[in-house]
Amino acid sequence: MGSITLEKVSKSFGTTKVIPEIDLEIADGEFVVFVGPSGCGKSTLLRIIAGLEDATSGAIHIDGRDATREAPAKRGLSMVFQSYALYPHMSVYGNIAFPLKMAGEAKSTIDDKVRSAAGVLNLTDYLDRKPRQLSGGQRQRVAIGRAIVRQPKAFLFDEPLSNLDAALRVNMRLEISELHHQLKTTMVYVTHDQVEAMTMADKIVVLNAGRIEQVGSPLDLYRSPKNLFVAGFIGSPKMNLIAGAAAAKENATTIGARPEHIGLSKTEGPWQGTVTVVEHLGADTFVHADVDDVGPVTARAPGEFLVKHGERVFLTPDAEKIYRFGADGDAL
Amino acid sequence: MARAISTRRKLAFTAIGWLVGLVIFFPILWTVLTSFKTEGEAIASPPHFLFFDWTLQNYFEVQSRSNYFKHMWNSVVISFGSTFIGLAIAIPAAWAMAFSPTKRTKDIMMWMLSTKMLPSVGVLVPIYLLFRDWGLLDTRLGLVIVLTMINLPIIVWMLYTYFKEIPGEILEASRMDGASLAKEIIYVLTPMAVPGIASTLLLNIILAWNEAFWTLNLSAANAAPLSAFIASYSSPEGLFWAKLSAASTLAIAPILILGWFSQRQLVRGLTFGAVK
Amino acid sequence: MATLQTRSAARLMMTPAVLMLFIWMIVPLAMTLYFSFLRYNLLMPGMEEWAGTLNYRYFLTDPAFGAALVNTLLLVGGVLLITLVGGTLLALLLDQPFFGQGIVRLLVIAPFFVMPTVSALVWKNMLMHPVYGIFAWIARTFGLQPVDWLNNLPLFSVTMIVAWQWLPFATLILLTALQSLDEEQKEAAEMDGAGPVSRFIHIVLPHLARAMTVVVLIETIFLLSVFAEILVTTNGGPGTASTNLTYLVYAQALLQFDVGGASAGGIVAVILANVVAIFLIRLIGKNLET
Numbered sequence: 001m002g003s004i005t006l007e008k009v010s011k012s013f014g015t016t017k018v019i020p021e022i023d024l025e026i027a028d029g030e031f032v033v034f035v036g037p038s039g040c041g042k043s044t045l046l047r048i049i050a051g052l053e054d055a056t057s058g059a060i061h062i063d064g065r066d067a068t069r070e071a072p073a074k075r076g077l078s079m080v081f082q083s084y085a086l087y088p089h090m091s092v093y094g095n096i097a098f099p100l101k102m103a104g105e106a107k108s109t110i111d112d113k114v115r116s117a118a119g120v121l122n123l124t125d126y127l128d129r130k131p132r133q134l135s136g137g138q139r140q141r142v143a144i145g146r147a148i149v150r151q152p153k154a155f156l157f158d159e160p161l162s163n164l165d166a167a168l169r170v171n172m173r174l175e176i177s178e179l180h181h182q183l184k185t186t187m188v189y190v191t192h193d194q195v196e197a198m199t200m201a202d203k204i205v206v207l208n209a210g211r212i213e214q215v216g217s218p219l220d221l222y223r224s225p226k227n228l229f230v231a232g233f234i235g236s237p238k239m240n241l242i243a244g245a246a247a248a249k250e251n252a253t254t255i256g257a258r259p260e261h262i263g264l265s266k267t268e269g270p271w272q273g274t275v276t277v278v279e280h281l282g283a284d285t286f287v288h289a290d291v292d293d294v295g296p297v298t299a300r301a302p303g304e305f306l307v308k309h310g311e312r313v314f315l316t317p318d319a320e321k322i323y324r325f326g327a328d329g330d331a332l
Numbered sequence: 333m334a335r336a337i338s339t340r341r342k343l344a345f346t347a348i349g350w351l352v353g354l355v356i357f358f359p360i361l362w363t364v365l366t367s368f369k370t371e372g373e374a375i376a377s378p379p380h381f382l383f384f385d386w387t388l389q390n391y392f393e394v395q396s397r398s399n400y401f402k403h404m405w406n407s408v409v410i411s412f413g414s415t416f417i418g419l420a421i422a423i424p425a426a427w428a429m430a431f432s433p434t435k436r437t438k439d440i441m442m443w444m445l446s447t448k449m450l451p452s453v454g455v456l457v458p459i460y461l462l463f464r465d466w467g468l469l470d471t472r473l474g475l476v477i478v479l480t481m482i483n484l485p486i487i488v489w490m491l492y493t494y495f496k497e498i499p500g501e502i503l504e505a506s507r508m509d510g511a512s513l514a515k516e517i518i519y520v521l522t523p524m525a526v527p528g529i530a531s532t533l534l535l536n537i538i539l540a541w542n543e544a545f546w547t548l549n550l551s552a553a554n555a556a557p558l559s560a561f562i563a564s565y566s567s568p569e570g571l572f573w574a575k576l577s578a579a580s581t582l583a584i585a586p587i588l589i590l591g592w593f594s595q596r597q598l599v600r601g602l603t604f605g606a607v608k
Numbered sequence: 609m610a611t612l613q614t615r616s617a618a619r620l621m622m623t624p625a626v627l628m629l630f631i632w633m634i635v636p637l638a639m640t641l642y643f644s645f646l647r648y649n650l651l652m653p654g655m656e657e658w659a660g661t662l663n664y665r666y667f668l669t670d671p672a673f674g675a676a677l678v679n680t681l682l683l684v685g686g687v688l689l690i691t692l693v694g695g696t697l698l699a700l701l702l703d704q705p706f707f708g709q710g711i712v713r714l715l716v717i718a719p720f721f722v723m724p725t726v727s728a729l730v731w732k733n734m735l736m737h738p739v740y741g742i743f744a745w746i747a748r749t750f751g752l753q754p755v756d757w758l759n760n761l762p763l764f765s766v767t768m769i770v771a772w773q774w775l776p777f778a779t780l781i782l783l784t785a786l787q788s789l790d791e792e793q794k795e796a797a798e799m800d801g802a803g804p805v806s807r808f809i810h811i812v813l814p815h816l817a818r819a820m821t822v823v824v825l826i827e828t829i830f831l832l833s834v835f836a837e838i839l840v841t842t843n844g845g846p847g848t849a850s851t852n853l854t855y856l857v858y859a860q861a862l863l864q865f866d867v868g869g870a871s872a873g874g875i876v877a878v879i880l881a882n883v884v885a886i887f888l889i890r891l892i893g894k895n896l897e898t
Binding site: 359446462484544577 | 614615617618619621622624625626628629632633635636637639640643698701702704705706707708709711712713714715716717718719720721722723724725726727728729730731732733734735739740742744745748749772775776777780781784822826829832833835836839840841853854857858861862867870871873874875877878880881882884885888889
């Protein structure tokens with residue numbers, strides 16, 4: 001089955017080390033998301049697992065077997081690329097059938113598998129079309145179809161949704177999650193969007209500058225970020241990170257409070273500030289305020305909380321849910 | 333750009349454009365017309381432009397007098413042969429340069445280009461002597477070898493610029509889908525690059541067909557392609573303009589048509605991708 | 609995107625092309641260089657002996673060399689001048705919308721596809737012939753004395769023929785460049801009150817500069833080795849009036865069988881071409897990076 005183990009895997013391009021030694025366990029059937037800002041090495045790590053790049057050192061085990069030196073074709077993994085990478089000269093049918101053809105399967109088997117995959121992905125009516133005649137979402141589904149037909153040990157997704165518009169992205173997110181529940185196959189998913197990571201993952205791997213900052217379930221990361229980077233990266237809107245006197249009071253270099261953990265009031269509270277921008281989202285209202293002696297703070301209020309630019313408001317951080325970080329950025 | 337252009341301006345440019353076009357095209361037009369004249373009409377003065385007795389006689393005589401079609405066949409063999417061999421060598425090389433570049437790739441490409449700039453006359457003497465010693469003088473094989481080598485840099489460069497436009501992710505996708513390197517090139521790269529390969533093919537056939545330094549120097553009665561054979565009409569033995577015109581028309585017509593089809597690729601190929 | 613496997617596969621696939629070109633270039637060039645230091649005539653086989661720089665001294669002091677060098681420069685310069693100016697005008701013309709534009713474009717580029725021997729013969733006989741040629745007829749129509757082009761103005765005539773062949777090349781490239789000019793830029797200049805002439809000088813011409821450089825460099829490479837046109841029309845004559853460097857080396861080697869002297873001439877030609885090539889390679893190399 002599809003467990004993947006990385007042992008002291010590192011990658012250098014010339015003399016620049018993009019990924020220092022990394023250890024990581026991905027269990028069979030797990031949905032793992034690599035998340036991090038652009039240039040953090042998450043795609044490179046995925047491509048090393050795929051075999052499209054060599055690891056400079058270390059070993060990769062797929063399904064218990066050492067795959068470090070194996071060609072991508074031999075690893076039994078499927079990949080969905082950011083640009084979909086569909087074969088433009090082949091029909092949808094040809095695209096989905098290609099991996100089966102390469103595996104030398106019989107024509108009738110190929111036909112059965114392609115048609116059933118197309119059925120699952122709502123592509124049955126489009127099998128004769130060329131990729132350029134499809135919409136973005138349909139192309140995405142063809143790419144997924146091509147990945148699932150040969151029943152790989154694991155799926156690799158390289159920012160598959162970043163070329164779709166916002167509404168479609170939410171839909172595809174649900175479809176991929178559903179697919180995972182149906183197939184129960186290991187999935188490794190790379191994204192820079194923490195919302196995708198939070199909503200889809202069983203396990204999130206937060207990467208920064210090639211290093212793994214933290215590994216854990218979405219709620220683990222949300223509840224107990226190990227350091228400033230994870231704290232700032234996970235959660236939307238971002239956690240307020242406050243240094244200076246307010247932090248010193250808590251015996252920390254920096255303290256963090258999530259917008260949803262700060263109460264807002266027009267009459268009372270320990271912090272007082274001036275409203276700079278108000279964003280009404282309907283259900284919620286985000287209030288950005290310049291708090292005296294603390295600095296800019298964002299807080300979440302109910303949708304009906306009505307304030308205007310320039311008004312004075314009071315803010316109450318939830319004492320239970322204040323995060324404290326030391327000088328090195330690690331959580332205390 | 334949705335601006336109305338006055339009809340008068342357009343008509344004026346139509347007149348100038350056609351005048352200039354016809355003046356430039358005139359030598360070719362005149363050759364074609366002359367090929368349908370009798371030898372007497374061909375040198376008539378004042379010249380007869382359209383009102384003469386059209387005849388196909390010259391086309392028949394060209395063959396009977398000089399074994400014309402043998403030379404045409406030489407041209408076909410040499411230009412197609414050198415182009416296909418060149419492609420077979422260049423496709424893998426261009427794949428490597430476009431999709432697996434290293435630090436040295438650029439230097440290699442520049443070096444290949446520089447071989448193209450070596451004046452032929454700089455290597456004429458040794459090539460002539462080597463071919464003489466190896467029995468390659470006046471053989472089609474010899475000319476195929478030479479033309480393959482002199483056009484190889486252009487083929488590699490043109491293919492490279494076309495391959496560069498194919499996203500690498502698609503080739504990686506085929507690798508993930510289980511394709512071996514050979515299958516990747518046969519099933520994915522080549523079909524996607526067909527337009528580019530076709531225009532490379534076309535341009536190189538044109539260049540090889542018209543080549544007239546090596547063909548003149550290395551071939552004689554046996555292997556001479558048209559470009560060298562036509563030169564035999566320059567002997568001052570008499571004025572055979574109508575026959576010369578017929579031979580010339582046959583020699584340039586196929587390539588002119590190919591050239592008209594490939595005019596866009598021509599720019600790209602001959603400037604090594606510097607102008608697209 | 610590379611793994612050890614793809615990299616070694618890439619190296620393997622590049623090998624034939626690189627190896628063949630390398631041999632093609634280096635072996636004959638080394639032989640030329642070697643011959644250029646020998647006294648070596650094909651009419652006297654077995655008499656080869658070391659000659660030092662004698663061949664070079666002979667070749668470089670031969671009055672024919674001086675004449676050939678001047679002719680080469682005049683030929684290249686003349687053709688460049690005609691094709692650049694003519695090409696720019698033609699490109700501007702073909703960029704205008706008019707009826708039958710596509711067909712006129714085909715007519716204009718046609719000469720490029722005519723093989724050099726054919727165009728040389730057609731010009732020599734049917735256009736430039738002092739008695740029966742079209743030019744002679746035109747001259748007589750206007751009551752002028754027909755010119756014996758190839759005997760009296762040999763180099764000029766060859767220049768005309770070669771320029772006719774290369775005019776389409778310059779036109780096509782400049783037209784391509786012209787059409788890539790951003791329409792909005794021209795409109796912005798128009799909004800700023802620039803007239804057609806100053807628009808051409810300040811917007812169009814600078815945009816064409818790069819394409820013009822490419823035309824100059826590539827044509828120079830090919831024009832330095834013009835051969836068939838001279839062989840067919842004038843045989844380099846009368847005397848050396850239309851002999852260029854390429855023709856001189858050819859004559860030395862295959863007409864006088866002086867391998868040593870021809871090789872020295874070949875090396876001189878290589879050096880001359882390299883000066884141009886260095887500029888061209890730099891230009892294209894820069895382009896490769898972007």
